[in-house]
Amino acid sequence: MKKSEKIYKELREKYTDEEIVESFVFNEDLNPAEQKKVEEEFRRIRMERLKNMSESDILAANLIKIKLRIKDYFKRGKFEEKFSFANQLKEYIKITKRSHKEIADNLNIHQTKLSRIINGRENPNIELMYRLEEHSSGQLPAFYWWKLFSKELEHKIRTDLEKKLEEAKKVKGALEIRA
C-alpha cells in the first residue's frame, strides 16, 4: 500500500474528509514514472501560464508584494531607510514602469516637486497620499503612505540632535519644572 494511502486510511478512522482537509496537507505518493509524468504536465501548464501573463497581471502581483512588505514593516515597529516615503514611492514608480514625467502628470503635480520628494528634499503632503491611493486603484491606501511618512518623521525627530539643539537655542522662558 502507498504511504499516503496508509496515512489517509489511518486519519479516516478518526476524521471526516472535511476535517482532514482542515488539518493536513500531504502529498499523494506516486511511483517515479507517474510522478515524473505529473511534474512534466504541471511544468508545461505552469510555463504556459507564466508566458501568457499580462502586464496587468504582473503589476497586480507587484502591488500586492509592495503592500505586504509595507504591512510587515509596520509590524516590525522600527524605522528602516528602505521604507522611507521616498524609497517606497520610487519602488511604486518602478513597478508601474512609467517615467517620472508620466507619474507627475498622472498625479497632477509638477515634475520638480515629484523629484524633490523622491530625493527627500521636500515632504509629501496628505493630498499626494490621497492621489497615490487613487493612482494605485486603492491597493496602497493613503493611510499606508501616511504611516510610512510618520514613522520616518518620528525617527527624524528622535535622532536629529543637531536640529534639536539649534531650535532649543531659539526658545526663551522655558518652564522650570523640578522632578
Next chain:
Amino acid sequence: MPLQDKKSGKALHSAIEGVVSSDYIWIGKSKEFNFDWGLERSNEVYKIFLVDKDDEILGLMSLIDYPGEYRIHLNLIEVGKSNRGKSKSVENIAGCLIAFACHIAFDRDYFGFVSLQPKTQLMELYQEKYGFRQYGRLLAVEQESSKALIDKYLNDEEE
C-alpha cells in the same frame, strides 16, 4: 479570519516563525504530531503558535521552493492533535499556514503561486475550502485567489 477560539469566537493573536533545532526536540516529545518532522529539515519548516503561549506549537508547515517554476509547494501541513476534528479548541490553523505560504510566494516574485499534490479523494475539498484550482494533477492558488487567502487568514486590521 486569523486564529479563533472555537468556544468564544474571539480572534487569537498568533505568529508564524521558522522552526529551529530546539523546536524539533519539542515536536518529537510532544505527541501532538504524527508525521516525522525530522524528515522535513531540508525544507523550509514553519510553526504557528499563540503569542502569549509561545512554548506550544499549534501547527507545522513544510515548504519547498521551486524558483525555476516560480512556485512554493506545500509539502506537508499538520495541525496538532488537540486542534483537529470535533474536539479542537482553535480554528483556522491550517488556513493561516497556507496563507503564510501565499505571502512568501508574493514576496519571492512568484505571483502568489502555491501548489500542493493531494490525494485524489481530497482534491475537491481543498478547492472548496481554500479556493485552489487544478493544474494537471496538482492544485494551486495564485494572484487574486492567493491574495484572498492572505486577506482571509492573515489580515488583522480594518481597511
